[in-house]
Amino acid sequence: MKNAITINNLTYGYPDQDPLFHGFDLAVQEGQWLSIVGHNGSGKSTLAKLILGLLEANSGIIRVFDQELTVATLAEVREQVGMVFQNPDNQFVGATVADDVAFGLENRQVPSEEMPAMIEAALKQVGMADFADREPHTLSGGQKQRVALASVLALKPKVIILDEATAMLDPAGKSAVLQTLKDLKHHHQDQLTLIVITHDMAEAALADRLVVINDGQLALDDRPQDLFVQGQALKELGLDQPFESQLAQALPKPPNQYLTKQELAAWLSTLKD
Numbered sequence: 001m002k003n004a005i006t007i008n009n010l011t012y013g014y015p016d017q018d019p020l021f022h023g024f025d026l027a028v029q030e031g032q033w034l035s036i037v038g039h040n041g042s043g044k045s046t047l048a049k050l051i052l053g054l055l056e057a058n059s060g061i062i063r064v065f066d067q068e069l070t071v072a073t074l075a076e077v078r079e080q081v082g083m084v085f086q087n088p089d090n091q092f093v094g095a096t097v098a099d100d101v102a103f104g105l106e107n108r109q110v111p112s113e114e115m116p117a118m119i120e121a122a123l124k125q126v127g128m129a130d131f132a133d134r135e136p137h138t139l140s141g142g143q144k145q146r147v148a149l150a151s152v153l154a155l156k157p158k159v160i161i162l163d164e165a166t167a168m169l170d171p172a173g174k175s176a177v178l179q180t181l182k183d184l185k186h187h188h189q190d191q192l193t194l195i196v197i198t199h200d201m202a203e204a205a206l207a208d209r210l211v212v213i214n215d216g217q218l219a220l221d222d223r224p225q226d227l228f229v230q231g232q233a234l235k236e237l238g239l240d241q242p243f244e245s246q247l248a249q250a251l252p253k254p255p256n257q258y259l260t261k262q263e264l265a266a267w268l269s270t271l272k273d
C-alpha cells in the first residue's frame with residue numbers, strides 16, 4: 001500500500017517563535033483513517049496547514065502521494081487534499097447549499113452543464129441532497145459541516161483533513177458528522193484517506209490509527225484501542241483517557257483491553273457479585 005502523505009524531517013516555527021516541529025516524520029498510508037490528538041498548542045492545526053501548503057516548511061519534505069509539495073506543485077497538490085475547518089459559519093460562500101458546493105467546481109472551471117449532477121452526488125454522499133436550495137444560515141451546525149464536507153467531496157480529493165470539525169457541534173450534530181465520515185469511509189474504502197484532528201477521544205476511537213503530537217514529535221502512535229489503555233502515558237501528555245477506559249480500569253477486575261461503550265456494558269452484565 002502506498003503512502004498518501006509522507007513527511008520527512010520537517011522543521012517549522014512561526015516567525016520569532018521557537019520551532020514547533022524539529023525533525024518531524026509521519027507517513028499516512030492511502031486509505032487509512034488517522035486521528036491526530038495532542039494538547040492545546042501542540043501544533044496539530046499547524047501541521048494540517050503545512051500539508052495543505054497554507055504554510056511553508058522551514059525545511060524537510062512533505063509529499064502527497066508521489067508529489068513533493070513545492071511552490072510549483074502547490075495547485076496540483078491541493079487538488080488531492082481537501083480540508084474541513086472547525087467553525088461551520090466560516091466556511092460558506094454561496095447563497096444556497098447548492099451554490100456553495102458549486103463554488104469550488106467553478107474555481108476548477110468545471111463546465112456548468114456538468115455541475116448539477118456533481119453537486120447532487122456530493123450532497124447525497126453526506127445525506128444533504130434534500131437541502132440543496134436551502135440558505136446556509138437556516139441549517140444546524142452539523143448540517144453545515146456536512147455541506148462543508150460535500151463541497152470538499154465534489155472536488156474528489158484523495159485525502160480529507162478535518163481540523164476539529166465537530167468541536168462546535170451539539171451531540172446530535174457531532175454524531176451525524178461522524179456517521180457521515182463512517183459512511184464515506186465505507187463507500188470509498190482505500191480510495192479515501194482521512195486525517196481527523198480532534199480533542200474528542202470518542203471521535204479518535206473511530207480511526208484505524210491514532211497519533212499523539214507532543215513537543216514537535218510523535219509521542220505515541222498505535223491503534224486507538226491499544227493507546228486508550230495507556231492511561232498514565234496519555235495523562236502525561238495532557239490528554240484524557242476515554243471514559244470507558246477510566247471506568248474499566250476502576251473496576252476490581254479490569255478487562256485487559258479497551259472496550260467500547262457497548263462492549264463494556266455487555267462485559268459488565270457478565271460479572272457476578
Ligand SMILES: Nc1ncnc2c1ncn2[C@@H]1O[C@H](COP(=O)(O)OP(=O)(O)OP(=O)(O)O)[C@@H](O)[C@H]1O
Pocket residue numbers: 014015017020038039040041042043044045046047
Ligand atoms: N498564526 C500564528 N502566528 C504565531 N503563532 C501561532 C500562529 N498559529 C498558531 N500559533 C502558535 O503555534 C502553536 C501551535 O498552534 P496550533 O494551532 O497548531 O496548535 P493545536 O495543536 O492545533 O492547538 P489546539 O488544540 O488549541 O487547536 C501555539 O503555541 C500557537 O499559539
